Amino acid sequence: MSSSADFHNQRPRFRSFLDRFSTDSLVAPDPLTDRTLVAVIFILTFIAALTAGLVLFGSTASARWQALLSSEVTVQIRPQPGRNIETDLNRAADLLKQAQGVTKVRVYSYEETMRMLEPWLGQSSSLGGLSIPRLIAVEIDPQSPPDIPVISKQLARDIPGTAIDDHRSWTRRLTTLGNSLVIASAAGLILVMTATALAIVFATRGAMVGNREIVEVFYFMGADDRYIARVFQRHFFRLGLRGGILGACLALIVLVILRFIIAGSDGLRDMFGFGVLDPLSSVGFAIVVAVLAVALFVSLLASFVSRITVHSTLSRLV
Amino acid sequence: MQVHPNRWGGELVRFENVGLRYGAAPETLTDISFSILPQSFQFLTGASGSGKTTILRLILQSLKPTRGMISVFGQDTAQLDKDGLTALRRRMGIVFQDFRLLDHLTIYENVALPFKIRGRMESSYRAEVIELLKWIGLGDLLQAKPPVLSGGEKQRTSIARALVSQPELLLADEPTGNLDPVLAGRLLRLFVELNRSGTAILIATHDIGLMDQIKGSRRLVLHNHHLQVEG
Numbered sequence: 001m002s003s004s005a006d007f008h009n010q011r012p013r014f015r016s017f018l019d020r021f022s023t024d025s026l027v028a029p030d031p032l033t034d035r036t037l038v039a040v041i042f043i044l045t046f047i048a049a050l051t052a053g054l055v056l057f058g059s060t061a062s063a064r065w066q067a068l069l070s071s072e073v074t075v076q077i078r079p080q081p082g083r084n085i086e087t088d089l090n091r092a093a094d095l096l097k098q099a100q101g102v103t104k105v106r107v108y109s110y111e112e113t114m115r116m117l118e119p120w121l122g123q124s125s126s127l128g129g130l131s132i133p134r135l136i137a138v139e140i141d142p143q144s145p146p147d148i149p150v151i152s153k154q155l156a157r158d159i160p161g162t163a164i165d166d167h168r169s170w171t172r173r174l175t176t177l178g179n180s181l182v183i184a185s186a187a188g189l190i191l192v193m194t195a196t197a198l199a200i201v202f203a204t205r206g207a208m209v210g211n212r213e214i215v216e217v218f219y220f221m222g223a224d225d226r227y228i229a230r231v232f233q234r235h236f237f238r239l240g241l242r243g244g245i246l247g248a249c250l251a252l253i254v255l256v257i258l259r260f261i262i263a264g265s266d267g268l269r270d271m272f273g274f275g276v277l278d279p280l281s282s283v284g285f286a287i288v289v290a291v292l293a294v295a296l297f298v299s300l301l302a303s304f305v306s307r308i309t310v311h312s313t314l315s316r317l318v
Numbered sequence: 319m320q321v322h323p324n325r326w327g328g329e330l331v332r333f334e335n336v337g338l339r340y341g342a343a344p345e346t347l348t349d350i351s352f353s354i355l356p357q358s359f360q361f362l363t364g365a366s367g368s369g370k371t372t373i374l375r376l377i378l379q380s381l382k383p384t385r386g387m388i389s390v391f392g393q394d395t396a397q398l399d400k401d402g403l404t405a406l407r408r409r410m411g412i413v414f415q416d417f418r419l420l421d422h423l424t425i426y427e428n429v430a431l432p433f434k435i436r437g438r439m440e441s442s443y444r445a446e447v448i449e450l451l452k453w454i455g456l457g458d459l460l461q462a463k464p465p466v467l468s469g470g471e472k473q474r475t476s477i478a479r480a481l482v483s484q485p486e487l488l489l490a491d492e493p494t495g496n497l498d499p500v501l502a503g504r505l506l507r508l509f510v511e512l513n514r515s516g517t518a519i520l521i522a523t524h525d526i527g528l529m530d531q532i533k534g535s536r537r538l539v540l541h542n543h544h545l546q547v548e549g
Contacts, residue, residue, distance in 0.1 A: 028422050217418045220378055222408035223435045224400065
């Protein structure tokens with residue numbers, strides 16, 4: 001017996017201080033229920049964390065596409081009877097080069113334009129000198145863009161059949177798509193969190209019914225509602241944290257795999273940009289933080305919901 | 319273990335014409351009137367199902383009377399709020415018939431539970447708990463858990479948990495119900511010792527032999543929903 005007493009005597013003072021607030025293990029462990037709840041939280045956190053990561057990833061990719069589109073405009077010149085289109089192209093290119101905010105002008109040659117149309121019109125050799133609209137790609141400075149309506153008016157005045165496409169309709173569609181993605185994902189997150197909260201409510205009620213006699217013992221020994229709520233809150237916070245961390249880890253693994261898939265494919269790399277899912281990039285770091293935040297939030301949600309449930313159940317239980 | 323003298327000078331418990339019924343059923347307790355004085359020793363007896371545990375629950379306020387007045391430590395329990403009830407329960411100890419030990423905690427942790435609930439630091443009660451466990455003969459079982467204990471050891475643990483916070487009133491529900499006569503006698507002597515230290519004792523039992531071991535003890539006898547005070 002003295003050994004046991006010595007063991008207790010040797011415990012550091014700060015540990016004793018922590019014991020004052022500790023309600024560890026006062027809820028009888030129920031391995032089957034606890035494991036099931038951890039598994040449910042794990043799955044829900046995985047879905048929520050992956051959704052949060054993909055929202056960030058998607059919105060970043062969408063912003064990148066918008067930035068790419070808004071840094072370029074396309075000038076199209078349709079062939080006009082009695083006019084030399086090559087002269088018109090050079091004249092338009094000169095005018096564009098002089099405009100403030102234009103950084104680069106590139107005229108697509110007849111051959112290049114025909115190559116672009118090959119998927120629809122077939123080999124250019126069989127088409128002979130078909131009159132087709134010609135394109136000028138104009139790179140602009142997104143920080144101080146040129147006055148597109150002014151340029152458009154000037155081109156239309158000097159060169160008939162000219163049209164400028166600043167990709168506004170595409171940018172608008174992308175913005176709409178990005179916003180829809182965020183709203184849909186937020187709704188998904190809310191649903192997942194609601195499901196998590198409901199699972200916690202049922203688990204807490206089950207644990208309270210299973211620990212009914214313990215709760216009654218606590219009461220008779222002078223525990224108040226706050227203490228009993230804290231006991232259960234702490235128990236479910238731990239279970240929530242365990243499930244949350246497992247879910248977040250799996251979500252991060254999936255995102256890392258996604259990163260390697262993107263890095264290994266030229267098409268995907270061009271589309272999404274290499275480095276978006278790199279943990280060392282600012283976006284990649286934000287995704288990691290978001291996924292871990294989801295895990296922490298789920299744990300806090302478990303803790304909060306169990307506390308509310310305990311308070312609402314206590315009066316009916318004892 | 320030294321038990322402090324009672325702080326309450328008057329009656330610890332007072333029942334006045336207390337009645338209890340469940341729903342529309344006839345009263346299970348009718349016109350119950352009695353009082354428990356500081357440092358007194360009494361048995362609450364009657365046939366099985368006569369309402370002994372119900373009276374203990376009324377004292378503990380886990381049941382509310384249908385009519386009548388109950389005061390505990392001088393406070394009308396009908397006027398108590400939750401905090402008042404918690405404070406009142408902290409002045410009592412309860413020994414359950416079925417022990418109600420927490421099977422996943424050690425004997426030491428079970429007995430220390432009242433202190434833990436009150437937010438006390440372990441260093442402030444550790445020696446006290448160990449001393450009490452040694453006093454009741456469980457000094458070798460500090461780290462054991464209830465499932466490996468015998469009925470008598472569980473009962474003593476339950477009693478130690480009720481006593482550790484030095485209550486002014488100890489309520490025991492059939493504390494010897496699962497024990498052989500020899501062990502029951504030893505536990506009874508433990509209650510007598512506690513009573514001499516200043517704790518008022520109310521033992522609910524239907525064991526006449528047990529009651530006869532305390533000559534001249536006060537008996538609260540439940541019969542036909544009524545209570546009669548003897549001695």
